[in-house]
Amino acid sequence: MDGKTNDHLQTLREMRSRAVLGGGVKRIEQQHARGKLTARERLSLLLDEGSFQEFGALATHNVSAFGLDKQRFPGDGIVTGFGKVSGRRVAVFAQDFTVLGGSFSEVQAQKISRLQDLALESGIPLIGLNDSGGARIQEGVRSLAAYGEVFVRNVMASGVIPQISLILGPCAGGAVYSPALTDFIIMAGESTMFLTGPDVITAVTGEEVTAQTLGGVEVHTGRSGVAHLSAPTEVAGLSLVKLLLSYLPQNNNEDPPQVRPDDPTNRMDESLNSVIPNDDNEPYDIRDVITAVFDHDSFLEIQPAYAENAVVGFVRLDGYSVGVVANQPAFMSGALNMDASDKISRFIRLCDAFNIPLITFVDCPGFLPGVKEEYGGVIRHGAKIIYAYCEATVPKISIVTRKAMGGAYVAMGAKQMRTDLAFAWPTAQIAVMGAEPAVRVLYREDVKNAADPLARTAELVADYRAQFFNPYRAADVGQIDEIIEPRETRPRLARALEVLRTKVQQTPPKKHGLSPT
Amino acid sequence: MDNLLWGLQTTVLGMGLVFGLLALMWGLLTLALRLDRPDEPQAPSTAAEPSPGPQPALTGGPDGETVAAILIATLTHRAQRRREAAPAMRSYWPGSLLYASRWVGAGRARQNHGWRRGYR
Numbered sequence: 001m002d003g004k005t006n007d008h009l010q011t012l013r014e015m016r017s018r019a020v021l022g023g024g025v026k027r028i029e030q031q032h033a034r035g036k037l038t039a040r041e042r043l044s045l046l047l048d049e050g051s052f053q054e055f056g057a058l059a060t061h062n063v064s065a066f067g068l069d070k071q072r073f074p075g076d077g078i079v080t081g082f083g084k085v086s087g088r089r090v091a092v093f094a095q096d097f098t099v100l101g102g103s104f105s106e107v108q109a110q111k112i113s114r115l116q117d118l119a120l121e122s123g124i125p126l127i128g129l130n131d132s133g134g135a136r137i138q139e140g141v142r143s144l145a146a147y148g149e150v151f152v153r154n155v156m157a158s159g160v161i162p163q164i165s166l167i168l169g170p171c172a173g174g175a176v177y178s179p180a181l182t183d184f185i186i187m188a189g190e191s192t193m194f195l196t197g198p199d200v201i202t203a204v205t206g207e208e209v210t211a212q213t214l215g216g217v218e219v220h221t222g223r224s225g226v227a228h229l230s231a232p233t234e235v236a237g238l239s240l241v242k243l244l245l246s247y248l249p250q251n252n253n254e255d256p257p258q259v260r261p262d263d264p265t266n267r268m269d270e271s272l273n274s275v276i277p278n279d280d281n282e283p284y285d286i287r288d289v290i291t292a293v294f295d296h297d298s299f300l301e302i303q304p305a306y307a308e309n310a311v312v313g314f315v316r317l318d319g320y321s322v323g324v325v326a327n328q329p330a331f332m333s334g335a336l337n338m339d340a341s342d343k344i345s346r347f348i349r350l351c352d353a354f355n356i357p358l359i360t361f362v363d364c365p366g367f368l369p370g371v372k373e374e375y376g377g378v379i380r381h382g383a384k385i386i387y388a389y390c391e392a393t394v395p396k397i398s399i400v401t402r403k404a405m406g407g408a409y410v411a412m413g414a415k416q417m418r419t420d421l422a423f424a425w426p427t428a429q430i431a432v433m434g435a436e437p438a439v440r441v442l443y444r445e446d447v448k449n450a451a452d453p454l455a456r457t458a459e460l461v462a463d464y465r466a467q468f469f470n471p472y473r474a475a476d477v478g479q480i481d482e483i484i485e486p487r488e489t490r491p492r493l494a495r496a497l498e499v500l501r502t503k504v505q506q507t508p509p510k511k512h513g514l515s516p517t
Numbered sequence: 518m519d520n521l522l523w524g525l526q527t528t529v530l531g532m533g534l535v536f537g538l539l540a541l542m543w544g545l546l547t548l549a550l551r552l553d554r555p556d557e558p559q560a561p562s563t564a565a566e567p568s569p570g571p572q573p574a575l576t577g578g579p580d581g582e583t584v585a586a587i588l589i590a591t592l593t594h595r596a597q598r599r600r601e602a603a604p605a606m607r608s609y610w611p612g613s614l615l616y617a618s619r620w621v622g623a624g625r626a627r628q629n630h631g632w633r634r635g636y637r
Contacts, residue, residue, distance in 0.1 A: 243600055245601075259606050319608060502621050504620065504623075504624025506624075507628075
């Protein structure tokens with residue numbers, strides 16, 4: 001090899017070395033001092049060993065305003081490329097906080113957009129590791145336009161390839177919308193997300209608030225519902241991405257991976273036969289039912305701290321990925337409200353987009369009554385559930401475990417919601433409304449004229465309960481396909497899904513529906 | 518007759534040399550095994566002594582606690598790999614044509630009727 005080629009190789013190697021160092025050794029040390037990993041360290045933890053193939057490592061900005069020409073770093077604050085997670089191809093980008101605080105630039109957008117295009121064309125999941133102070137102010141409108149380039153691709157890829165955002169540091173201003181447009185947001189460590197920071201809020205409204213109380217992990221996983229999962233550390237967050245990906249397919253034309261079954265489908269858990277308390281108003285934890293029915297150690301709950309009156313998540317049945325939706329009787333008696341409706345409807349649409357069958361456990365006394373709920377638009381929120389179930393074409397199975405009252409029964413997967421199979425436990429109570437209010441409506445005069453109104457009410461309530469508080473009326477009219485013992489649930493579901501695995505259903509051609517918002 | 522005696526002498530000498538060397542090697546191997554044998558356990562004393570702790574499971578190998586720790590670590594790792602649907606735990610690769618149903622493939626193509634790659 002002659003000397004000139006050697007020089008070229010030496011130049012390339014030096015540039016690559018600079019790129020690997022990001023913002024430099026000092027900045028890396030500062031990042032470590034904050035208890036955070038660098039972009040490349042994160043990628044090495046996320047991806048299979050030796051699988052990462054980077055591109056755009058030498059790209060830099062060409063802006064000279066505000067002295068930016070003296071701050072040019074190869075890669076421009078983001079590492080993009082392809083890799084493998086558990087042997088599956090993924091596209092991945094990681095913002096590098098050591099380079100100008102990971103600020104979002106035109107070059108960053110070009111690199112992410114290129115990655116998004118390639119991921120969409122290749123039909124592979126896109127994972128973003130976000131750690132950025134926000135837009136690069138020195139670039140002006142270029143930086144804002146850059147956001148737009150990423151947003152439009154987020155939307156185009158939505159429902160085609162899984163998109164997962166892992167927030168590992170600050171994510172502020174317009175930058176929050178890209179994760180918000182993806183399928184999952186996982187917040188790790190001390191990460192934060194907000195549109196306007198604490199200083200701006202103080203200046204505008206006078207409210208004093210810290211970054212954590214404004215947009216910390218607890219806020220977005222518990223109150224706002226913006227984030228779907230959280231992890232105490234960056235390493236745990238990266239592990240959670242791998243776990244989440246295991247339930248998802250590569251794209252909307254494929255199925256999620258099937259894990260070799262290690263839990264027999266004929267297993268019957270006797271504890272299920274006694275899980276429903278004798279007292280109708282006594283709560284039980286629906287998670288106990290879910291963990292007993294599905295493959296052991298396979299339940300990954302999504303948004304566990306948000307709208308706890310509903311439980312949604314991924315499980316496996318015979319190794320196949322399944323989405324589970326359930327009311328939670330242990331919280332607000334499992335009544336549906338605005339947040340629960342949003343949580344359920346979005347999860348249904350997500351499962352439908354990625355060919356994941358849906359199983360619904362119903363124990364719902366109805367929609368939560370109240371002025372706040374009505375003023376907040378519980379009608380349109382509740383309608384989202386109906387819309388999502390009706391729109392979904394994946395296999396859908398419902399099991400009424402106890403209460404299924406009124407509109408909530410219809411919304412939570414009645415046969416008319418294009419549910420494929422409807423099961424009920426013998427403890428099911430399927431009625432238009434509860435016994436006491438029904439008696440008040442139906443027998444107002446009767447009770448009023450009775451010699452002993454209380455005794456008469458009790459008698460009528462008992463009669464109503466005997467008539468309606470069972471699943472047999474619903475089975476009579478075909479609303480329930482089969483009444484099963486609770487312990488039979490697992491084998492029944494496994495056999496039903498085995499049949500429905502090749503289900504194909506079409507909706508009328510249209511640009512897109514108008515889901516209630 | 519001379520040739521026969523000469524032949525017999527050569528045979529006896531050659532065979533003797535071979536068997537002699539084999540016997541020497543046998544002796545050396547026996548000696549090596551005897552020297553390499555682990556120490557004889559001490560005869561138990563007549564008086565009952567408290568047990569010093571868990572006995573090693575394997576002579577010269579890791580003790581029982583180490584084996585248990587390795588076992589738990591292996592099972593935990595296996596469970597984690599199962600949860601993450603690692604390649605060794607999968608029935609088939611995502612997108613594998615071997616397990617694809619034509620019915621489903623055609624149906625999904627119809628479901629995605631309006632989709633175009635070039636969206637601009």
